[in-house]
Amino acid sequence: MHELFLSTQVANEDLQRALRILQGYCGMKPVTLLRRRLIWEGPRTRSSLKGIDPGLLQKQPWKSLYDQLVRQSYVIALLYDIDRDQFGQSEKAADEDGEDLIDCDQLPGSLRWTDLPDPAGGRPVNSRLLITIDDEKGLCTVLKSMNHRFIQEMIQECHRFVLGNIVFDLSRYLQLPPSDTEPISSIRTRLPTYESLIPLDSENKWILTASALVLNGSNPDHKQKGIDELMTVRTEFEGCFDFQALDRHIFDTRVKF
Numbered sequence: 536m537h538e539l540f541l542s543t544q545v546a547n548e549d550l551q552r553a554l555r556i557l558q559g560y561c562g563m564k565p566v567t568l569l570r571r572r573l574i575w576e577g578p579r580t581r582s583s584l585k586g587i588d589p590g591l592l593q594k595q596p597w598k599s600l601y602d603q604l605v606r607q608s609y610v611i612a613l614l615y616d617i618d619r620d621q622f623g624q625s626e627k628a629a630d631e632d633g634e635d636l637i638d639c640d641q642l643p644g645s646l647r648w649t650d651l652p653d654p655a656g657g658r659p660v661n662s663r664l665l666i667t668i669d670d671e672k673g674l675c676t677v678l679k680s681m682n683h684r685f686i687q688e689m690i691q692e693c694h695r696f697v698l699g700n701i702v703f704d705l706s707r708y709l710q711l712p713p714s715d716t717e718p719i720s721s722i723r724t725r726l727p728t729y730e731s732l733i734p735l736d737s738e739n740k741w742i743l744t745a746s747a748l749v750l751n752g753s754n755p756d757h758k759q760k761g762i763d764e765l766m767t768v769r770t771e772f773e774g775c776f777d778f779q780a781l782d783r784h785i786f787d788t789r790v791k792f
Contacts, residue, residue, distance in 0.1 A: 537752030538649070538665040539761040541769055541778035545705065545741040553743065556775055557696045557703055565694035565705075571615040572708075573639065573722060574687040575678050577608035577790050587681065596668045600648055603666070604681070608790035611683065613674050614645040614691075623728040636724045640676055645669045652783035660765050661780045664752065675722065685722055690732055700764055704744045708735040745769075745778060 545553045554565060591597040603609070621637070650664040668674075675685070689708050696703040709732035714723065745768050747761040769778040 536665050536667075537662055537749040537758065537761075538746055539660050539662050539749060539758070539765055540744050540746035541660055541765055542742060542744050542781055543776045543778050545743050545776070547707075547739040547741065550705075550741060553705060553741070553776075554694060557694075557705065560771075561696040561698040561703065563696060563698075565696055568691070568693040568695060569617050569619065570691040570693065571617055571639070571726075572689050572691050573613040573615070573675070573685060574689070575611045575613065575683040576686045577604060577611070578682040578684075579608055579790060579792055587677065591677070596666060600646075600666050600668070603648065603650070603664075608792075609648060609650075610686075610788045610790060611678065612647045613639070613678070614647060615639055615642055617690075617726070619729060622726045624725045637726070638724065639722060640673050643670045643672055644674050646671065646674055649786065649788055651787050651789055654783065655780060658762065659769075659780055660762055661783060661786070662752070662758070663783075663786065665748070688723065689735060700747050700761070701768055702746050704746070705741050706744070707739065707741045709733060710735050743776060743778075 558564060587597055587601050592601060624637075646666075646668040648666040652661045652663040655661075678685075689710055691706055691708055693704050693706040695705075711723065712727055712731045712733060714727070745765060747764055749757050749761045751757050765778075772778060
């Protein structure tokens with residue numbers, strides 16, 4: 536699958552205006568999402584890459600992922616939907632069974648792998664190979680078995696709109712403050728208060744992405760249809776949002792040796 540996309544930035548003080556514009560354009564209220572993004576780094580040497588469980592390799596998304604990882608080390612993101620009321624649990628007394636603890640491996644999550652975007656050439660939008668594996672439990676265990684290392688967690692706050700084949704995501708990324716009880720190298724079992732989160736961008740800007748998915752990226756006609764739809768979006772939003780195809784290396788997820 537290929538993802539075609541254009542991006543721009545929105546200042547925090549312009550957020551409500553941007554939401555009103557997108558709501559009017561798409562004819563829908565935004566779907567607001569909160570996600571934990573667990574970032575994993577692949578092993579720096581291919582000889583230390585262990586294979587995926589043979590049972591998983593019978594499933595096409597896992598086979599495609601494995602084929603990519605054996606040739607190059609990448610950063611991979613695991614995504615878990617969360618609610619606002621899950622923040623601040625560390626300030627509440629744990630019950631005897633520890634039921635307020637969060638174990639990501641017991642929750643359904645999504646694995647997202649993206650390649651370095653293709654060279655632009657004459658293409659006016661970013662294009663990259665994408666593999667997404669949705670609604671799976673035990674993802675942390677799978678990555679650990681492949682010698683991937685957890686390196687970072689952030690929270691994604693996203694307002695999503697959909698119109699036809701185009702998905703608009705207006706997102707900002709938030710860092711977790713240091714924990715007094717859990718090491719930085721471990722996955723948090725409790726989340727801090729939402730108010731304690733720190734914007735990853737020092738100016739607290741939001742990223743607006745317009746994207747289209749192409750199931751058969753090797754088909755030039757299918758790809759061109761997605762490009763045409765995104766170029767229509769870019770034209771119709773002139774004067775409101777400055778959608779651009781950015782330098783592809785901004786989105787580079789390869790682990791450097």
